[in-house]
Structures are given as structure tokens and as C-alpha cells.
Amino acid sequence: MDEFVVYILFSKEHNKVYIGYTSNLIERFKSHNHLSKKGYTIKFRPWEVVHVEFFTTKSEALKREKILKAGKGREFIKEIIAQL
Known part of the structure; x- marks a missing residue:
């Protein structure tokens, strides 16, 4: 059975938030932080x-x-980030 995950990413260094969904959070997270060569999220790593x-x-x-x-x-989301 497939499972879908909605996730919120935060870049402390750039004070940016990203919201997405996936069926494979681990691979998607690797993509956002390391693998992708283009797209919005590469500019605000980690x-x-x-x-x-x-x-x-x-x-x-x-x-x-x-x-x-x-x-x-x-x-x-602001509440979540305020607790970090």
C-alpha cells in the first residue's frame, strides 16, 4: 500500500520554508539537499x-x-518554526 507524506522543510540559513508531498520522503529529502541540480530548493540549502x-x-x-x-x-508553520 502506498503512503503519501506532506512535509515542511526549513532553511535556517536563509529563513525559507518549502512545502511538498511525496511517496518517498527519504529520497525526496536527499534530492532537495544534495541531488537536484536545478529548482527552487537548491538555492536555499541546507x-x-x-x-x-x-x-x-x-x-x-x-x-x-x-x-x-x-x-x-x-x-x-510559523508556530512550528518559532519552536525550533
Whole structure:
């Protein structure tokens, strides 16, 4: 059975947040921090995973990702980062 993960990355060095979803968090995290040669996340390395949520369907994960990228989600993320 597939499992989908919504994750929040934070770059302390650049004070940046990245929100995404994947079915393989370990490989995706490696990609963000080491493997990728292009894209948004390479500019703000290193990243740390500050929050993860697990879902059984892709549609649930996408819905949650969208919420986190909106107003209430941004407030939730600010609270997480304030506790670091």
C-alpha cells in the first residue's frame, strides 16, 4: 500500500520554508539537499525537515499541502518554526 507524506522543510540559513508531498520522503529529502541540480530548493540549502504528516491517498496529501500553503497553514508553520 502506498503512503503519501506532506512535509515542511526549513532553511535556517536563509529563513525559507518549502512545502511538498511525496511517496518517498527519504529520497525526496536527499534530492532537495544534495541531488537536484536545478529548482527552487537548491538555492536555499541546507534544509531540515521540521514537520511531516502521513496520508493513505494522494488526493488527501494534495489537499493538505494546499491548506498548508494558504493563510491558516502559514500560521501553523510559523508556530512550528518559532519552536525550533
